[in-house]
Ligand SMILES: Cc1cc2nc3c(=O)[nH]c(=O)nc-3n(C[C@H](O)[C@H](O)[C@H](O)COP(=O)(O)O)c2cc1C
């Protein structure tokens with residue numbers, strides 16, 4: 031079984047440089063991109079002995095979806111840049127791993143096709159200024175039986191990504207399109223970053239769907255408090271993998287204050303920089319209910335399609351199981367903050 035770093039090296043060789051850099055890169059000087067991983071290195075685990083952990087059980091339930099491990103696949107755009115099977119390969123490997131695939135609004139495969147291979151999947155949304163169109167996209171996801179709606183709120187404007195400017199990467203190659211952005215006439219719309227969106231729109235969004243609604247990209251504890259007050263069903267603590275505000279706090283550093291305000295009222299998912307089972311255990315011990323992985327899955331996909339995604343997820347599962355046992359826990363729920371320094 032290859033390491034994530036080995037799969038990334040293969041992905042880098044196989045991909046167009048512009049596409050590799052689109053995946054790998056972050057905003058600005060990429061300080062936040064680096065900080066996500068660095069914060070995991072800075073924190074260490076203090077393992078526990080003689081706890082009789084027996085056989086571990088990694089299963090968790092988040093927002094009504096059961097996952098075989100506390101790791102889900104983050105929404106990431108344009109999987110067909112990595113591999114011709116695109117999101118179908120990712121969704122199928124994730125379903126076979128027994129966890130949740132979050133389908134990006136910017137997927138190069140229609141959500142209806144993702145639904146054919148994924149039993150339990152969620153859908154990520156950038157609300158568009160055209161409410162009718164936004165409602166149509168939500169209906170498509172809901173009719174395709176997506177189990178939750180993840181509304182990304184860290185993207186009022188597009189982050190400045192220097193690598194994309196350097197390569198002049200703006201458009202998908204011919205033949206690929208953001209398939210969830212087709213309107214009734216079949217025309218593909220550009221995805222707008224929702225600059226005018228406010229908490230008022232959220233109330234509207236909340237009423238347009240029966241799916242649980244999670245907010246993705248919350249870092250300020252006051253926003254977490256507001257989201258809970260607004261009846262939001264869950265939060266993803268995230269800085270978008272360092273791709274939006276360079277200089278933003280790392281997601282792991284932001285977690286403890288959010289855990290403290292949310293106080294167990296809604297589930298918390300953390301993403302950004304999770305690269306090992308020990309990272310998963312650190313995030314859970316500090317109060318996340320599950321973590322998301324973005325780039326590692328893309329490296330697996332680019333290196334070896336569905337098999338590569340399966341490899342990444344199985345490695346993370348085994349490492350998480352090992353780290354959990356060595357920390358003296360039988361289940362994710364048994365992890366406590368005192369295990370992290
Ligand atoms: C290539 C790429 C595309 C992404 N596209 C989306 C997207 O369409 N919607 C979204 O909410 N987040 C998107 N993200 C952010 C991820 O959901 C996630 O927050 C981030 O990748 C987690 O960090 P990690 O890559 O270090 O695991 C994207 C990230 C990457 C790397």
Ligand SMILES: O=C(O)C(=O)c1ccccc1
Nearest residue numbers: 107108136185221270273
């Ligand atoms: O690249 C991204 O991080 C992202 O979220 C996005 C947003 C709009 C279209 C495609 C991807």
